Amino acid sequence: MVTGRGRVEQAVWVWLPVGFFLVIALFPFYWMAITSIKPNSELYNRQLMPLLISNPTLKHYIDLLSQTHFLLWTWNTMLVAVISTGISLVFGAMLAYPLARMRFAGAGLIAMTVAAIYLVPQPLLFIPLADVINRLDLGNTLTSVILTYPTMLVPFCAWLLLGYFKTVPKELEEAARIDGASRLQTMRRIFLPLCTPGFISAGIFAFTLSQNEFLYALIFLTKSSVRTVPVGVIAELIRGDVFYWGQLMAGALLGSVPVAIIYSFFVEHYVAGLTSGSVKA
Amino acid sequence: MSIRIEPLIALARPPRRAFSLALWLDREAVFGWLMMALPLLFLAAFVGYPFVYGILLSLQDRPVAKPGHFVGLANFVKNFHDPIFWRVAVNTFVYTGVATLLKMVGGLGLALAMNQDFRMKNLVRALLLLPFIVPTVLSTVAWLWMLDPAFSVVNRLLIGLGVPRPGPSWLGNPVLAMFSIIMINTWRGLPFYGITLLAGLQTVPPELYEAATIDGAGGWNRFRYVTLPLLKPIILIVTLFSVIFTFADFQLVYVLTHGGPQNATHLFATYAFDIGMGAGQLGLGASVALTMLPALALLIVALTLYMRRA
Numbered sequence: 001m002v003t004g005r006g007r008v009e010q011a012v013w014v015w016l017p018v019g020f021f022l023v024i025a026l027f028p029f030y031w032m033a034i035t036s037i038k039p040n041s042e043l044y045n046r047q048l049m050p051l052l053i054s055n056p057t058l059k060h061y062i063d064l065l066s067q068t069h070f071l072l073w074t075w076n077t078m079l080v081a082v083i084s085t086g087i088s089l090v091f092g093a094m095l096a097y098p099l100a101r102m103r104f105a106g107a108g109l110i111a112m113t114v115a116a117i118y119l120v121p122q123p124l125l126f127i128p129l130a131d132v133i134n135r136l137d138l139g140n141t142l143t144s145v146i147l148t149y150p151t152m153l154v155p156f157c158a159w160l161l162l163g164y165f166k167t168v169p170k171e172l173e174e175a176a177r178i179d180g181a182s183r184l185q186t187m188r189r190i191f192l193p194l195c196t197p198g199f200i201s202a203g204i205f206a207f208t209l210s211q212n213e214f215l216y217a218l219i220f221l222t223k224s225s226v227r228t229v230p231v232g233v234i235a236e237l238i239r240g241d242v243f244y245w246g247q248l249m250a251g252a253l254l255g256s257v258p259v260a261i262i263y264s265f266f267v268e269h270y271v272a273g274l275t276s277g278s279v280k281a
Numbered sequence: 282m283s284i285r286i287e288p289l290i291a292l293a294r295p296p297r298r299a300f301s302l303a304l305w306l307d308r309e310a311v312f313g314w315l316m317m318a319l320p321l322l323f324l325a326a327f328v329g330y331p332f333v334y335g336i337l338l339s340l341q342d343r344p345v346a347k348p349g350h351f352v353g354l355a356n357f358v359k360n361f362h363d364p365i366f367w368r369v370a371v372n373t374f375v376y377t378g379v380a381t382l383l384k385m386v387g388g389l390g391l392a393l394a395m396n397q398d399f400r401m402k403n404l405v406r407a408l409l410l411l412p413f414i415v416p417t418v419l420s421t422v423a424w425l426w427m428l429d430p431a432f433s434v435v436n437r438l439l440i441g442l443g444v445p446r447p448g449p450s451w452l453g454n455p456v457l458a459m460f461s462i463i464m465i466n467t468w469r470g471l472p473f474y475g476i477t478l479l480a481g482l483q484t485v486p487p488e489l490y491e492a493a494t495i496d497g498a499g500g501w502n503r504f505r506y507v508t509l510p511l512l513k514p515i516i517l518i519v520t521l522f523s524v525i526f527t528f529a530d531f532q533l534v535y536v537l538t539h540g541g542p543q544n545a546t547h548l549f550a551t552y553a554f555d556i557g558m559g560a561g562q563l564g565l566g567a568s569v570a571l572t573m574l575p576a577l578a579l580l581i582v583a584l585t586l587y588m589r590r591a
Contacts, residue, residue: 010399012576016392018405025409025472028423031434035426043432052432091320098313103309107297110317112585113434117328119522123550124574125328127557127567128335132327151327154320182303183312212416214532219558230418234536245426251418263414267407270414271476 023152029253036060036250043246060246061254069224070251073232078258080142080228081210084149088206089199092149092157096189099158100165101173111162118155122215126150144220145228149210156209160273163186164198165191201273204266211259229255313371325448339568345561347475356568366569368544373573376463376548377528383467385516388474393504395475396482406476413472421536424465428452428537455545462546466533474519481488481515482508528580529573549573 035043037056064070098104099111110189129148138144155238168191174187217231226235233251261271306310339356343349360366395406399522412420427434428451436448452460485508493503531550534540540547540555547555557566 013396013522014394014399017390018399021391021394021475022407024468025412025469028420028427028468029415031427032420046432046437050432050437090325091512094316098309098316100311102309104313107313110321112589114324115294115588116581117324119525119577120328120332120576121526121550122571123529123531123553124570124577125331125335127332127553127563127570128338129327130558131338131563133523134332148327151324154324158320164395183307208414210362212418214416214418214535215554216435230416233422234418243426243429245429245432247427248422252422255419256415259414259416260411263410263508264407267403267410271406271480 004171026067029256031201032249032253032256035245036253038246040246058249060244063244064247064250064254068226068236068247068251069232070229070254072225073229074254074258076226077211077228077230078140079253080145080149081207083146084153084210085203085206087146088150088153088157089203091154092161092202093195093199095154095158095191096161096165097191097276100162101170101191114155114158118152118159122152126215126219128218134221139220140223140226142226145213145217148216149213152213157206158204160202161195161198161202164195164201168194179199197269197272200266201269202264205273207262208259256275297486335567335571338564339571343562343564345563349564352564357572358563359565360568360572365544365547365552366572369547369549369569370572372459372544372546375459376466376530376546377524380463380466380470380527381520381523383463384470384474385520387467387471388478388519389512389516391471391475392478392482395479406479409426410472410476412469417469417532418536421465421533424461424468425452425537428461452538453542455542458542458546459544462534462537465537466527466530469533470523470527474523475521478512478515483511485511497498518584518587521580521587525577525580525584528577 001039003126034051034053035088037058037060038053039055039057042053042055048054095110095114099107099114133139133144138147166272172190172194173186176190181189212230213228214230215235217228218235221227224232227235229251233248233255237248237251306315307385312583338349340351341349341351342352343539391409394410398414399405426432430453432448433451434447435451436444437446440446449457452458489511490503493507506586529550530548531554534546534548534551535554538546540551544552549569553570556562556564556569560566
C-alpha cells in the first residue's frame with residue numbers, strides 16, 4: 001500500500017501491534033509448556049521468577065502417562081475424531097452434491113435447513129440427547145459420541161463442501177455425461193477427485209471440532225476408560241480441591257499437539273476453509 | 282416418384298422401452314433425494330427428534346430415570362420466579378455483548394496490523410490462530426492456572442510491577458470473574474475474527490485506496506469510507522457467528538468458574554447443565570436451555586438468510 005517506509009517506521013507500524021497480539025496469543029502456551037517441566041519445588045515457590053526455570057524435569061509427563069489413562073484417552077479421542085470426521089465427510093458430500101449440481105423441488109429448503117442445523121449450538125440439544133443415548137443404552141461407549149459428533153459436523157461439512165462444489169466448473173461432468181456415464185459414475189470418477197482441496201479443508205475443520213468437543217463427551221462418558229482427552233484431563237486431574245498443575249499442563253500440552261501438528265501441515269487449507277466457510281459460502 | 286416415409290417415422294420415434302431403472306435413477310429429483318436420504322434421516326434422528334423431544338421435556342416434570350408427567354408451562358413459570366434464572370439471563374447477555382464487541386474491535390485491529398507487507402507473515406498468521414485451534418478446554422485449563430488464587434502468574438507479574446499483594450482475585454470476585462471469562466473468550470475468538478477480516482481486507486482493490494488518496498482522503502477517511510463499507514458484509518457474518526456461539530458457550534465457564542462465585546458467571550448453558558445433569562431435573566433443565574431458543578432462532582434465521590443471499 002505505502003512503499004518506501006524506513007526500517008524504524010516498519011518496526012513501529014508492523015511489529016509493535018503484531019508483536020502485541022503474538023505475545024497475548026502465545027503466552028498461555030508458553031506458560032503451559034514451562035509449567036509442565038518445572039519440578040514442584042519451583043512450581044510452588046513464590047520467591048522465584050515465575051517465567052524462568054532452573055531444573056527442568058519430565059516427572060509430570062511420566063506421572064501423567066503412568067498414573068492416568070492419558071494414552072487411552074488420546075487413543076479414544078483420535079478414534080472418535082477420525083471416524084466421525086469420515087462419516088461427516090461422506091454424509092456432507094452426499095448432501096452437498098445434489099444441492100450444488102441439481103435442480104429439484106425442495107433443494108432450497110434443504111440447503112436452508114442444513115445451514116440452520118449447523119448453527120444450532122449443542123447446549124440446546126444436550127439434555128434430550130442425553131436421554132436418547134440412555135434409552136439406546138449407549139452411555140459410556142465411544143459409539144455415543146461417534147453418533148452425536150456428526151450432528152454438528154455433517155451440516156458443517158455439507159455447507160463448506162457446497163461452497164466448494166459450486167466453484168468447480170461443470171464442463172468435465174457434462175462431457176462425461178455425454179459419453180454415457182451415469183450420474184453416480186460422473187460424481188465418483190470425475191467430480192469428487194477434483195474436490196480434494198475442499199475435502200481437506202472440511203476434514204481438518206471436522207477433525208479439530210471433534211477434538212475440541214467437550215459437552216457431549218462430558219455427559220455421555222463417565223468411565224475413565226472411555227473418556228476423551230478434554231474430559232479426562234478436567235475430570236481426573238482436578239480431584240476436589242487438589243490440582244495437579246504439572247500434570248494438568250503436561251496433559252493440556254500433549255492434548256493440543258495432535259491438532260497443532262495437523263494444523264501446521266494444512267494451515268493454508270485451514271485458512272481457506274475458515275474464510276470461505278464464513279465469508280463466501 | 283414415391284417417398285417411403287415409414288422407416289423415417291420409425292427413426293424419429295424413440296424405441297419404446299419398458300420402465301428402466303437406470304433412466305429413472307438418472308432423473309435429477311430421484312438421484313438427488315436418494316443421495317440425500319441417508320444423511321437427512323441421520324439428522325432427523327439425532328437433531329430433529331431430540332429438538333422436538335426437548336420441547337416436550339420442557340413441558341414435563343421429569344426427574345432423571347423416572348417417568349415424567351405433563352405440567353404445561355410450569356417449568357417456565359418456575360424459571361420466571363427464580364432470581365438465579367434472571368441473573369443467568371443478564372450474565373449471558375453481558376458476556377455475549379461485551380465479548381463480541383471486544384472481538385470485533387480487536388479483530389479489526391489485528392486484521393489491519395496484519396494487512397501490511399512484512400517478513401514471515403504466513404508464520405505469524407499461523408501462530409496467531411493457535412488459540413482458536415487448540416481444544417478450548419485445554420487452553421482454558423492453562424488460564425485457570427494463570428489465574429490461580431495462590432500462584433497466579435498474572436498476579437506475580439503485576440506484583441512485580443507494583444500492584445499490592447496478593448493481587449486481584451480474578452475468579453473469586455463476582456465482577457472480576459465476569460471480566461475474566463469475557464477476556465478469555467475474547468482471547469480465544471479474536472483470531473477467528475482477525476484472520477477472517479484479513480481475508481476480507483485482501484479483497485479490497487488497491488485502486489480504491491489510490492483513488493481515495495488522490496481525492497485527498499487521509500488514513501482515517503480511507504478506513505472510514507473505503508475499508509469499512511467493503512468489510513461490512515464480512516463483519517456482519519462473523520459477528521452473527523460469534524454471537525451465536527458465545528451466547529451458547531459452555532466449556533469455558535464450566536472449567537473456569539462452574540458459574541460461580543454466587544452465580545456471577547452462570548450462563549444459560551451452564552445453568553441448564555447444573556439443573557438437568559447435576560440435579561437430574563431433565564424437564565426443568567430443558568426449559569432453561571430452551572429459553573435460549575427465541576434469541577438463537579432469530580440470529581440463526583438472520584444468518585441463514587444472509588448467507589443464502591451472499
